[in-house]
Amino acid sequence: MATTYNFTDGSIAGQPIPHDTQNKGFGIYTRRNVLDFTNQTLLDTALDVAQAIKADAGSICLGVLVRVITAETASGEVDIGVGAAGVEWGSAKNIASTGMRVPIIVAPYYFSAADTIDIYCDSTNGAVDIDGAKLEVIALFVDSSATIDAL
Numbered sequence: 001m002a003t004t005y006n007f008t009d010g011s012i013a014g015q016p017i018p019h020d021t022q023n024k025g026f027g028i029y030t031r032r033n034v035l036d037f038t039n040q041t042l043l044d045t046a047l048d049v050a051q052a053i054k055a056d057a058g059s060i061c062l063g064v065l066v067r068v069i070t071a072e073t074a075s076g077e078v079d080i081g082v083g084a085a086g087v088e089w090g091s092a093k094n095i096a097s098t099g100m101r102v103p104i105i106v107a108p109y110y111f112s113a114a115d116t117i118d119i120y121c122d123s124t125n126g127a128v129d130i131d132g133a134k135l136e137v138i139a140l141f142v143d144s145s146a147t148i149d150a151l
Contacts, residue, residue: 002047004083007035008054008116014039027143031055034069034136035119041131044121049083050130051116052137059111060142064089064104066119070134071098077122078130080104080137082115092122095133110144 010017018033031053042048055061064080075096081088090104117139121130 002049003043004049004051004118005040005042006051006116007033007040008051012040028141029143030138030140032136032138034134037072037130037133037135041129042119042121043129044123045129048121050119051083052119052135053117053139055082055111055115055117055139055141056143057111057114058143058145060144061106061109061111061117062140062142063106064117064140065136065138066090066093066095066102066104067136067138068095068098068100068102068133069136070132071096071100072128072130072133074128074132076128076130076133078135079120079122081118081120082109082111083118083120095130095135108142 007015033052035050035052042050072095077092077094079088080090089106093102
């Protein structure tokens, strides 16, 4: 049975809460989080999920970047998406080499309700638990409720 682990709220020991620093002045902002899977393993056989980035209601995600800070030792692969909506943006993205940057260009995705961008284990090349990787996840958003005053 799948377990969902929230990497954004301080519930995982040793995992810092990401700063919610953003400038929504023109409606465009980024969110960033570093996920350290030595603090919480994702079990591939259990289809575990890591909630990586918070998404506000009314926001539109334009893209996601995953950077491998510490590689997964066993040729791990991950999927990136929005679990509640069943949306998958990236499938079988390799995280076995440090320094890799995995850009995920998405069709703009509108969050009608607050949700999260999630990381999942992928077993395309065999079952691999994610237990040693450290990933930086960055998402680019547009606040659809923002208005720009006329000059």
